[in-house]
Amino acid sequence: xxxxxxxxxxxxxxxxxxxxxxxxxxxxxxxxxxxxxxxxxxxxxxxxxxxxxxxxxxxxxxxxxxxxxxxxxxxxxxxxxxxxxxxxxxxxxxxxxxxxxxxxxxxxxxxxxxxxxxxxxxxxxxxxxxxxxxxxxxxxxxxxxxxxxxxxxxxx
Amino acid sequence: xxxxxxxxxxxxxxxxxxxxxxxxxxxxxxxxxxxxxxxxxxxxxxxxxxxxxxxxxxxxxxxxxxxxxxxxxxxxxxxxxxxxxxxxxxxxxxxxxxxxxxxxxxxxxxxxxxxxxxxxxxxxxxxxxxxxxxxxxxxxxxxxxxxxxxxxxxxxxxxxxxxxxxxxxxxxxxxxxxxxxxxxxxxxxxxxxxxxxxxxxxxxxxxxxxxxxxxxxxxxxxxxxxxxxxxxxxxxxxxxxxxxx
Numbered sequence: 410x411x412x413x414x415x416x417x418x419x420x421x422x423x424x425x426x427x428x429x430x431x432x433x434x435x436x437x438x439x440x441x442x443x444x445x446x447x448x449x450x451x452x453x454x455x456x457x458x459x460x461x462x463x464x465x466x467x468x469x470x471x472x473x474x475x476x477x478x479x480x481x482x483x484x485x486x487x488x489x490x491x492x493x494x495x496x497x498x499x500x501x502x503x504x505x506x507x508x509x510x511x512x513x514x515x516x517x518x519x520x521x522x523x524x525x526x527x528x529x530x531x532x533x534x535x536x537x538x539x540x541x542x543x544x545x546x547x548x549x550x551x552x553x554x555x556x557x558x559x560x561x562x563x564x565x
Numbered sequence: 566x567x568x569x570x571x572x573x574x575x576x577x578x579x580x581x582x583x584x585x586x587x588x589x590x591x592x593x594x595x596x597x598x599x600x601x602x603x604x605x606x607x608x609x610x611x612x613x614x615x616x617x618x619x620x621x622x623x624x625x626x627x628x629x630x631x632x633x634x635x636x637x638x639x640x641x642x643x644x645x646x647x648x649x650x651x652x653x654x655x656x657x658x659x660x661x662x663x664x665x666x667x668x669x670x671x672x673x674x675x676x677x678x679x680x681x682x683x684x685x686x687x688x689x690x691x692x693x694x695x696x697x698x699x700x701x702x703x704x705x706x707x708x709x710x711x712x713x714x715x716x717x718x719x720x721x722x723x724x725x726x727x728x729x730x731x732x733x734x735x736x737x738x739x740x741x742x743x744x745x746x747x748x749x750x751x752x753x754x755x756x757x758x759x760x761x762x763x764x765x766x767x768x769x770x771x772x773x774x775x776x777x778x779x780x781x782x783x784x785x786x787x788x789x790x791x792x793x794x795x796x797x798x799x800x801x802x803x804x805x806x807x808x809x810x
Contacts, residue, residue: 425761427719427747432711436764443759448711 634782663805
């Protein structure tokens with residue numbers, strides 16, 4: 410019922426505040442960054458960027474929570490959450506974006522996918538309406554209408 | 566066929582009672598075999614090679630972590646099943662593998678739950694649990710893809726089978742766990758420490774100075790530069806139900 414033994418944690422990488430990583434940092438588990446990273450960060454799971462951390466790298470993750478500074482492009486398939494201390498200098502491509510007041514974004518932002526876009530209607534098939542011709546037509550129709558009205562009066 | 570290797574410390578009188586109880590239990594369970602005591606005068610590798618040729622398929626190490634550490638390096642190259650009977654102080658490995666101390670370990674051995682376990686290799690020297698190092702201005706290169714620069718006072722622990730800072734390291738995941746602890750000393754305040762944890766298969770530790778690397782199992786020192794890698798499923802170990810992985 411109560412396990413005495415410690416359970417092996419889910420794969421989690423922690424980059425502490427005193428650590429400086431240079432190069433391509435690719436993992437399959439969750440990443441917590443509190444230090445400095447230069448290069449590339451890629452993970453199939455979640456990324457958490459601490460408030461004092463600085464990332465000079467292109468970032469790819471499933472979900473991300475950013476409180477620090479990122480100088481590079483961010484590609485997040487799921488949810489990207491920017492807290493008030495977050496600073497992003499680069500383009501963002503994200504599924505869902507949550508921006509807190511105070512956070513800074515400098516770059517292009519692309520949300521959702523091309524599938525979300527509704528299809529463009531085909532305007533080329535639509536016939537142009539000739540307004541002048543229509544006016545003439547209404548003028549010719551008016552006297553005939555008057556005639557019918559007078560006929561009705563006669564009948565009465 | 567079982568072959569037993571006893572630590573030289575078990576010749577001590579205080580272990581006589583315990584050793585005889587273990588031997589009785591092993592006979593009861595029908596897993597008794599030839600016994601050999603470790604000694605500086607004996608060439609264990611040669612002895613084991615001869616015994617394996619004669620048909621020994623299971624080697625049981627009777628002793629503590631240090632005994633296991635010494636033997637792992639020799640046994641790693643043989644295709645045999647390894648079991649342990651923890652006796653004496655410092656039995657961390659037995660705890661990680663879920664093997665109880667003393668004569669209770671005989672029951673675990675007889676149940677024969679075998680697990681293929683990874684071994685770490687540092688400069689052509691095998692280790693089962695972990696290696697430790699420390700100091701400043703150290704560069705750690707991981708998986709030939711990224712470099713970690715460490716400044717200040719650092720503690721490095723590279724673990725295969727260990728329980729470090731509430732994190733259990735599995736020896737079956739084909740990776741080594743790198744734990745980095747930076748200690749920031751302050752004059753009139755408490756020392757501040759920060760913690761990092763990375764998983765890697767291939768690690769290279771370099772430094773401007775010669776830094777000693779300590780093998781936790783065996784109390785052996787290796788100097789930098791050190792090439793460390795994981796050797797997956799290298800050894801077959803008899804484990805207990807209460808193992809940490």
